[in-house]
Amino acid sequence: LGMANMVIxxxxxxxxxxxxxxxxxxxxxxxxxxxxxxxxxxQPNMAVDTHVFRVSARIGLTVGAKNPLQTELQLIKFIPKDLVYIFHHWLILHGRYICVARNPKCGECGLRPVCKYYQTVVSKAAKSA
Structure with a gap:
């Protein structure tokens, strides 16, 4: 009710x-x-949820972002305005189904060649095994 009153x-x-x-x-x-x-x-605004935050950091789209606002500001700098909406949804879907929080499915991911996480964590672990 408070929100409705404020809107009015x-x-x-x-x-x-x-x-x-x-x-x-x-x-x-x-x-x-x-x-x-x-x-x-x-509007070309980027909502940052847990998937957007995680995927952006893992892939290397953001550097050193410690919170959603820092992630949002970094992403908005380089994503073309007309692609923000679809890019946002792509990051969410990628985070839900491929780049999951635990045990990401790097073997199924087409972004391996450009993914910082894959290059620095997964491929190094595979080489040392």
């Missing part, structure tokens, strides 16, 4: 369409605000 009182009954305004609503964080603006308004 502060935003004239219209759902705001900027991340800065959306995060003012109770229960809306940056990830949710990025999803809303990306899906509803087609």
């Amino acid at each position: 009182d502060r935003f004239g009954g219209e759902i705001p369409m900027t991340v800065e305004e959306l995060v003012q609503l109770p229960g809306v964080g940056r990830k949710t605000a990025n999803v809303i603006t990306s899906v509803v308004d087609k």
Whole structure:
């Protein structure tokens, strides 16, 4: 009820369409605000969930990012604006089915030639075995 009242009182009954305004609503964080603006308004915003965070770091798309905001800011710098939406979904799907948290399926991954995780962890382990 608090969110509905705020939308009416502060935003004239219209759902705001900027991340800065959306995060003012109770229960809306940056990830949710990025999803809303990306899906509803087609804005090039990158919502960073656990899959996006993990896959970006493993592949080497981000360097030293310690939190979702750092990951978001690094990714947004190089992903073409018109591809942010699909890239976001690709990272999620890749993280759910291939680059899983435990025991990633590197043998099934087509990104091995460019993946920092594969090059530094998996291939070194295979060579020393």
